[in-house]
Amino acid sequence: MKTLLITGGTGFLGSHLVKRLTGAYKVVLLKRSFSKTGRLGDILNHVQWYNLDEIDLAEIFSKNTFDVILHTATNYGREADSLPQVLETNLLFPLKLLENGMRVHVPLFINTDTVLGKYTTPYSLSKKQFLEWLAYYNQEIKIINVKLEHFYGPMDDEHNFVTRAIRKLLRNEDLDLTPCDQKRDFIYISDVVNAYAAILEHASQIQQPFMEFEVGTGVSLPLKDLLFRMRTLCGSTSRLNFGALPYRKNEMMDSLVNISTLAQYHWSPRVSLEEGLCQTIQYEKEVLCQTPGKSDI
8 A cells, every 4th residue: 555645634625635545545644733624524533644843854754655745735825824934835845845755765746736827926936936846856756746727615715716705695795806707717626636546546657757737627717607607506696796806916817727638547527517516505505604704805
């Protein structure tokens, strides 16, 4: 049984990955002593974990033999997070992971990347800076870079555009928005997790020192259309105030990925947008619809 070292395992994506991969692999989870573990539930009792604020990273690598480093931890640079905090999570910490992995000869590093352009946000800039380091060292450790489109689903928090909008719509709150003509590809969380599982299953067949996979549905739609659809599914009376906010600097107006490479490994998205939205809305109705959100998106 291969051993996976997973970062970000208490987050939205990471927790779904831990649940999906535990059993098929030995999972070792990196977290902090103050990390909220509610998304993991009982699965935390079935994986090995370390608190990074209580043990040195080098010691973790010395005590274990890892077949794969699966890096999903990220900082989106929202709310009160400073630029140094964004860089620490998205650049310095994964560099330490990479350095330790190379030191003990871990065969494979799987990185979680974004389809956003380098200069769209500080978050995307820091992610692309780390990608450059991965490209520099790809002769010393095999690199697989996973570029994710906008993923969504149950158990996410209000920082996610879809979740935040759904919560407002369920409370019949008005939404102040950009013109929302930008197009995005929205993919349901289970399809994303299955993509990682397919990559892990076929990783030994990949001979290139650096391989990149784009993960999405392969279909993009304007945010405006998505919002109208969500409002209908929520049965909401919220007003959608398009144009109340400006586009952010360097906004990407059309995001569309090519999933043909990943399709070679017998993966394809299975959850339609409507089905995924309905499942997410139902979850929010049952558990999170009373959570207060911010006034603007």
